[in-house]
Amino acid sequence: MGRKIVLLSDGTGNSAAKVWRTNVWRTFEALDLSGNDQVALYDDGVGTSSFKPMAILGGAFGLGLRRNVIALYKFACRNYHSADDELFGFGFSRGAFTIRIVIGLIVSQGLVKADSEAELDSLAKAAYRAYRRARYKHLKLERPYQAIRNLFPPKYPPKEVRTHVKIRFVGVWDTVAAYGMPISEMTAGIHKYLWPIELPDDHRPHPDIMRACQALALDEERTTFHPQLWDESDEESGGGKTADPQGRRFIKDERVSQVWFAGVHTNVGGGYPDDALAYIPFVWMITEAQRCGLRFKSDYANQPDDPDLMRADPDTFKNAISKRDKDGRLYDPRKGLGGYYRYGPRKLVPHFYPDSKKEEDDEIEVQRAKIHESVFRRIDNHAQAYAPVGLPPFYDVVKDTGEIVSPDEFRIAAGREPFETRKAAAQRALAQEHVWNWVWARRILYFATVGATLWLVMFPLLSSAQKVDELTSPFRMISDFVRFAGSFLPDFAQTWVEGYARAPLWFAVMAGLVTALLYLSSKVASRTSSVMASIWGKTSHAPKGLPDNFVYHLRSNRFYIGFHEGLKKKIAPLFFAVMFVYLAAGLVSHFLFDVFDVAGATCEGSKPPLVELKAPAQGIDPKETKSSPVDFGPSDLCVATGIMLTRGAHYRATIVPVEPVQAWSNGIWHYDFPIGGYPTIAPPPWYIRLYYSLFLPFRREFNHDWFRIVLRFGEVGGEETFYDPDPTDPVIEFPFRPTRDGELFVFVNDAVIGIPGLYRAFYRNNTGTARLTIERLKGR
Structure with missing residues (x-):
């Protein structure tokens, strides 16, 4: 008899260390692992790293997915011994996405064999890369990176790969995209044009998956948490949907089951202090898993006295069933600052009912929705103010017993009328x-x-x-x-x-x-x-x-729908893709320029001898304490003054305009600005600041305003001091102390491109001249 290998991946920020646990952890905790025939790996969700910056990035954007996928895949490879072994997978939220990727990786590449952990790690990473190449046919920016990385790959595929692995059961709670951005169009732009980060376009469960179940949240209102459904179109032709001799249908006879439950995202997947609602989909999920052969803790009667022969305790189902409450607290994840999540309650739209489609943010196309009976019992009981807005006109009801019935057949209690007939559902x-x-x-x-x-x-x-x-x-x-x-x-x-x-x-x-x-x-x-x-x-x-007002006619207007769909699916993703490329180009340019700048490639020193100013003292000619004037302007990338500075000495810089007096100017708009840029307390008009903000990623000194005067000490090293102009004083004069010995350089803070030969691309359009004089003061 083969062993059962159980892979579990939790949601964002969820881990074994959390006070409030999810259904993934409850599943792991409920498994009977007292013997060797069942092994399990619980993987903390993304955003749980002990390194806080990584945890923040993981929680916000889903970074860490690849690491989690490879860890789960390696566990499966390590524990799979024979063709009788079976795999089970469970996940919630981004962890559900992770599990679906792991299962896709296994059915695509099989399970590799290795003689050491180092070899296994190398082969697992190679398998993951091969899976991405096979599933994402149009990789964009990843191609150059892959080309370099694949110069030194492990030998892949290896000699021995276990294929046609038996995926016995996959159970997930409310799958959402793993890599999330603040705006869904951002995610779409990255996935479509730059780097694939969403599930492959084909959402059909692989034929090797024997049973797949997903519990979905009916009342989630955050568009960012749009669920990733399986495509059940191939299942409609028979895929396991059989009837018993009395003509009844049961969910256990299906291959793919997706059932909607009352509650928001975490009400279904678990993780709130009052988690009574989460136990309803939890019981449904482990019931289906148990039907597929997974064994949970049991307190069966007449246990033997020998502790080594006793099964685990307490009983999983008694414990979970006793904690269920259809009227449990329904949380509001958009409360407080959560209100800035984009608003969009889920609206289930049957794929065969196109008249109801309006391509709105909240629409979810379904084959024929299955609604758990607890939803209708909660509505009927009136213990809470519960009125879901997203139920479709056509659906089936899944009873606690697992039987699937039509609305005409579902009754809250024997002897009562159906809760909602098919005709009433269509009218509703x-x-x-x-x-x-x-x-x-x-x-x-x-x-x-x-x-x-x-x-x-x-x-x-x-x-x-x-x-x-x-x-x-x-x-x-x-x-x-x-x-x-x-x-x-x-x-x-x-x-x-x-x-x-x-x-x-x-x-x-x-x-x-x-x-x-x-x-x-x-x-x-x-x-x-x-x-x-x-x-x-x-x-x-x-x-x-139907309504007969302006809003409904606008929502139903085909031109409005077409405009909205084009904006959401084409224009906005393309805009954000271009924006990300632009920001990335600015950051890369800035990094490259900093490397060349610190190395001395941007400021060319003067030929010796350099002028070294003397400190004022008795017998020292005042002319020897003061430098000759040096002209510079906003068009100069870096001007060498020929003045040798002494570390720690006191100096004073004086800057005056060159006659005839004229303001400095930016050549693109021919917009004049004071020498040294605008002072903080007297900024330029808003449209000028908005224009310059477009070039912020390329600004030479991020932390200082445009056209600030910068004094640099030495040809290499990047030691600098800055001057912030004072609007009340027409004379620019300020003291400074060098932090190192070296020649003095002067320039202004403008945008740069970090490619040799293009450093001055933005500087060339500037005009104006100023005159710098350096005077050494008393002191060291």
């Missing part, structure tokens, strides 16, 4: 469009709120308000409150404190607008729930039939 789906008008309105309010918040955040960075504006404002009290609140904030927040305090009226307007939009959104949310509750309750004031 039509009336439901009134609710989706409110959902559309709330989505508009969401985008308005995000826009107003961005305006509030960006205002201090783009504002040209002066200190005097605060002192003369009739709303000075607001400024005082802002400064009082700012005294409790860290230093990096002072930019925003200053910006808001100098423009108190604008701050009050923007903060009030955000508050008003949030309040209005809450009222629309309340209206959405009340209208949907009236539809489920069949009250006299419940809407009936």
Whole structure:
């Protein structure tokens, strides 16, 4: 008899160390591992690294997936001994994505054999690369990287590979994309144009998978958590859907089962303090796994006295069933700052019912949805204000017993009428469009709120308000409150404190607008729930039939639908792909320039001898303490002054315009700016700052403003000091102390391209000249 190899991958930020555990951990904990015939590996989710920066990146973007996939794959390779062995896989959220990738890797490449752990690690990585090449036919930026990496690959495929591995069961809770970006179009842009990071386009379960189950959240409202469903189109032709002699259908007879449960993402996968709802899909999942031969802990009667012969305890099913509660707490993941997740409740749309499709963010195309009976029992019981908005007009009901029935056959209790007949479901789906008008309105309010918040955040960075504006404002009290609140904030927040305090009226307007939009959104949310509750309750004031108003006609307009679909699926992903390429080019350029700059490739030293200024002292000619004037301008990449500086000595730099006096100018827009750039307290107009912000990734010195004067000490090493202009003083004069011996260089802070020969690409368009004089002061 073969062994059962169980692979488990948890969701983002979830691990064995967490206080509130998920259904993946509960499954691992429930396994009977007292013998050698069942082995299991529980893998912490991404975002659980002890190295906090990596944990943050893993939690935010899903980094670490590849490592988790290879670890699980190696465990399967290490423990697979014969053709009788069976594989089981469980995962939640990004862990579900991970498990589906692991299973795809196994059915694509088989399981490799190795004579050592080092060889196994090498072959596992090679198998993963081969899987990606086979599944993602149009790799983009990955190609050059792969070409270099494959110069020294292990011998692959190896001599011995176990193929046609028996994948006995795959059970996942609410699969979401592993690599998540703040905006779904960002993820789509990366996947489509740059680097494949989503599941392969073919979502059909491989024929080698004998049983696949997915529990899905009906009430999740975050578009970022859009579920990744299996394609069941091939299953409709018979794929295991058999009937017993009485004509009844049971879910255990299916090969692929996807069932919808009440709750949001984590209500279904587990991980909340009050997890009573999560135990419902948990019991369903382990029941199906047990039917496939997986053994869980049991407290069967008449246990032998010998502890070595006793089975594990406590009983898995008694424990889990006793914790289920259909009326358990339904959490709101968009509460507080979570409200900035894009709003989009899930709407199940049958693929054979195209009239209901409107290509909205929240639509999920399904074959024929299976809804767990606990959803309808929760609606019927009225213990909680529960009115799901996304149920389709056509569906089946999955009972606790595993029987699949139509709406006409499902009754809450014997002797009662069906909870919702097929005809009533179709009518409810039509009336439901009134609710989706409110959902559309709330989505508009969401985008308005995000826009107003961005305006509030960006205002201090783009504002040209002066200190005097605060002192003369009739709303000075607001400024005082802002400064009082700012005294409790860290230093990096002072930019925003200053910006808001100098423009108190604008701050009050923007903060009030955000508050008003949030309040209005809450009222629309309340209206959405009340209208949907009236539809489920069949009250006299419940809407009936399709809406006949502007919003519905707009949502149903084919030109609007086409525009929305094109914007979401083509224009926005392409825009974000171009944006990411641009940002990456800027960062790479900046890195390359820094390497060349520190190495001395950008500043060419003067030919000796250099002028070394003497410290003022009795008998020293004052002319020997002061340098000859050196002309420089914003078009110069780096000007060598011919002045030798002494480490730690005191110097004073004086900069004056060259007659005839003229402002410096940027040649692209021919926009004039003061020598040394605009002072912080007197910034340029907002449109100029917006224009320059486009080139921030290429700015020579990230942390300093445009066209600041920079003094550099030595040809190599990158030791520098900066001057921030004072608008109240027309003379630029400031002291400095070199941090090392070396020649003095001077330049201004503009954008650069880190490729030799292109360093001055942005500098060439600048005009203007200034004159620098250095004087040595008393002291060392």
